[in-house]
Amino acid sequence: MTQHDLTLIHSEADSAIEVLDLKHMIDGAWVASASGEVFDRHSPATGQLISRAARGGVAEAEAAIEAARKAFDDGRWSDVPGSERAKLLNEVADLIDKNRARIAFYETMESGKPIAQAEAEIEGAANIWRYGATLAWNIRGDSQNALGPDMLGMVLKEPIGVVSIITPWNFPFLIVSQKLPFALAAGCTAVIKPSEMTSATTVMLGELLIEAGLPTGVANIVLGFGDPVGAVMTTHASVDMVSFTGSTGVGKAIVAATSGSLKKVSLELGGKNPQVIFPDADLDEAADAIVFGVYFNAGECCNSGSRIIVHKDVAEVLTEKVVDLSKKVPFGDPLNRDTKVGAIISADHKAKIDGYVKEAEAAGAKVRLGGDDLSVEGLTEQFYQPTVVDGVTANMAIAQEEVFGPVLAVLTFDTFEEAIALANGASYGLSAGVWSENVHTCLAFARRVEAGTVWTNTWMDGFPELPFGGVKESGLGRELGPNGLEEFLESKTVQMRLGKSRQKWV
Numbered sequence: 001m002t003q004h005d006l007t008l009i010h011s012e013a014d015s016a017i018e019v020l021d022l023k024h025m026i027d028g029a030w031v032a033s034a035s036g037e038v039f040d041r042h043s044p045a046t047g048q049l050i051s052r053a054a055r056g057g058v059a060e061a062e063a064a065i066e067a068a069r070k071a072f073d074d075g076r077w078s079d080v081p082g083s084e085r086a087k088l089l090n091e092v093a094d095l096i097d098k099n100r101a102r103i104a105f106y107e108t109m110e111s112g113k114p115i116a117q118a119e120a121e122i123e124g125a126a127n128i129w130r131y132g133a134t135l136a137w138n139i140r141g142d143s144q145n146a147l148g149p150d151m152l153g154m155v156l157k158e159p160i161g162v163v164s165i166i167t168p169w170n171f172p173f174l175i176v177s178q179k180l181p182f183a184l185a186a187g188c189t190a191v192i193k194p195s196e197m198t199s200a201t202t203v204m205l206g207e208l209l210i211e212a213g214l215p216t217g218v219a220n221i222v223l224g225f226g227d228p229v230g231a232v233m234t235t236h237a238s239v240d241m242v243s244f245t246g247s248t249g250v251g252k253a254i255v256a257a258t259s260g261s262l263k264k265v266s267l268e269l270g271g272k273n274p275q276v277i278f279p280d281a282d283l284d285e286a287a288d289a290i291v292f293g294v295y296f297n298a299g300e301c302c303n304s305g306s307r308i309i310v311h312k313d314v315a316e317v318l319t320e321k322v323v324d325l326s327k328k329v330p331f332g333d334p335l336n337r338d339t340k341v342g343a344i345i346s347a348d349h350k351a352k353i354d355g356y357v358k359e360a361e362a363a364g365a366k367v368r369l370g371g372d373d374l375s376v377e378g379l380t381e382q383f384y385q386p387t388v389v390d391g392v393t394a395n396m397a398i399a400q401e402e403v404f405g406p407v408l409a410v411l412t413f414d415t416f417e418e419a420i421a422l423a424n425g426a427s428y429g430l431s432a433g434v435w436s437e438n439v440h441t442c443l444a445f446a447r448r449v450e451a452g453t454v455w456t457n458t459w460m461d462g463f464p465e466l467p468f469g470g471v472k473e474s475g476l477g478r479e480l481g482p483n484g485l486e487e488f489l490e491s492k493t494v495q496m497r498l499g500k501s502r503q504k505w506v
């Protein structure tokens with residue numbers, strides 16, 4: 001497949017990079033691994049060494065959990081008034097803003113995402129910390145004052161305890177910021193493990209937490225792999241809750257791992273998010289949102305709009321518009337401010353993406369655009385072309401599974417019922433979208449589609465005030481919004497008898 005008609009941004013001059021030496025943050029101290037082991041992260045776009053991180057083992061995971069346990073049990077954070085917790089969260093937000101350029105740079109260098117996008121994510125993350133601060137002021141339970149003159153019932157909200165926070169590589173700073181401020185607002189303590197491919201910015205956040213004055217041991221960071229660090233964090237008796245974002249497969253493994261001690265689990269998992277386009281839709285608006293939905297973060301996004309279900313009457317004209325727009329999206333050097341789509345996270349992952357396209361083609365689907373590696377002058381081989389695959393049927397893997405790459409699957413429908421059946425016909429249920437100028441069609445779709453979030457005539461807007469999460473195999477629980485705080489709170493019922501009115505049993 002030729003790439004001559006795509007929009008490409010070549011590499012800029014070589015820039016010198018300060019290679020980061022990343023350590024665990026345990027009980028307020030930066031420590032190397034007892035084993036002395038480290039692992040390296042190279043930029044997926046340039047191949048340069050970006051960071052060298054301590055490789056955590058069982059000892060580091062256990063030490064971090066013990067520190068978080070002690071910090072929770074002695075009340076050094078849970079006893080701090082909500083207003084004071086809010087002050088600290090706001091301070092962290094301000095520090096994130098102050099350090100935005102540096103955080104965004106390393107986010108880009110480790111993940112391959114475009115620099116302008118990384119900066120917007122870090123700015124958005126700071127605002128989530130500010131929103132979390134408002135919740136810290138508002139930890140409210142309930143009361144029941146109609147149980148009779150001698151009884152008062154109260155429901156107290158208490159922090160759940162020690163939380164293990166495990167995050168993926170695609171939005172490292174944003175995702176930890178969808179969890180930690182809410183856990184801290186609630187009064188919990190935490191142990192955090194970022195993906196081993198993108199540890200740097202979580203460590204930077206740790207530095208900011210210390211600078212803001214978070215008491216020692218309240219937040220701890222352990223670097224390393226799912227095995228053994230994640231495994232200890234999901235099975236250790238001193239952990240009360242696991243908050244995980246990642247793949248559905250690992251999410252299921254975590255549910256199994258935590259079942260021994262029945263920990264609370266909150267899971268933000270994958271998606272195979274459909275956008276359904278009715279014939280009365282504004283096709284130009286829809287085409288732009290479809291292109292954004294599928295190529296944003298190179299498609300390595302739980303919310304990727306990786307399949308469209310389009311009415312047969314407009315399928316050809318819409319697909320043409322999408323193909324034309326796809327050619328205009330600037331792919332290439334993540335450090336160039338005009339770039340919209342950067343590198344793929346790893347060579348293995350790129351091969352997996354390509355495998356889905358080739359398999360669909362072999363099964364009779366038609367590759368209308370792309371479907372191959374992308375070569376960008378001066379950069380690595382870890383780029384993939386914007387790809388549109390037409391003639392996809394519901395039984396194909398490309399229609400059912402997360403491709404997690406810049407690949408759009410196009411399916412068609414005739415009737416509303418058929419569109420709903422196709423939209424709901426995957427095991428996932430994270431997000432869905434509908435395009436129609438008829439508000440009744442939009443509402444009927446929103447009611448029938450199985451998804452945690454529905455967008456009508458738009459795609460992937462997000463606000464800290466609104467909850468986010470999935471149904472079916474896309475997850476358990478909700479982040480953001482008031483629900484984001486609620487996840488980290490436990491209810492305690494208190495029944496107070498007034499006076500000596502209790503009837504004796506004997």
Ligand code: NDP
Nearest residue numbers: 167168169194195196225226230246247250268269270302
């Ligand atoms: P993974 O599920 O592979 O990994 C996520 C995290 O879990 C990593 O830190 C990983 O460590 C760790 N981990 C791996 N195995 C275990 C284990 N047995 N116990 C505990 N922790 C473990 O996901 P990816 O990093 O590949 O991220 C991509 C996935 O994340 C996609 O499926 C995507 O849809 C989903 N995602 C969902 C979002 C949502 O909000 N719904 C948002 C963003 C992504 P390591 O890899 O370092 O070994």
